[in-house]
Amino acid sequence: MASKTSNPFVFLQQVRSETAKVTWPxxxxxxxxxxxxxxxxxxxxxxxxxxDQVMAFAIELILGIGR
Structure with missing residues (x-):
């Protein structure tokens, strides 16, 4: 569980250390x-x-509308 720190420098150090653990492709x-x-x-x-083209063709044949 993450601890609550109000120091932004500590936060940035933690972010940097976590980023170093990432295996990049x-x-x-x-x-x-x-x-x-x-x-x-x-x-x-x-x-x-x-x-879409097949369905449009089928609708045109069945209902006689479209295009």
């Missing part, structure tokens, strides 16, 4: 993760675009 890991996110975002966009 390498540049390569960051690039790979970024590319994976971009690829999956593009795949999701293509999937939802195709789904």
């Amino acid at each position: 390498t540049r390569r890991e960051t690039m790979i993760s970024t590319m994976m996110v971009m690829a999956f975002a593009c795949l999701a966009a293509i999937f939802f675009f195709a789904s």
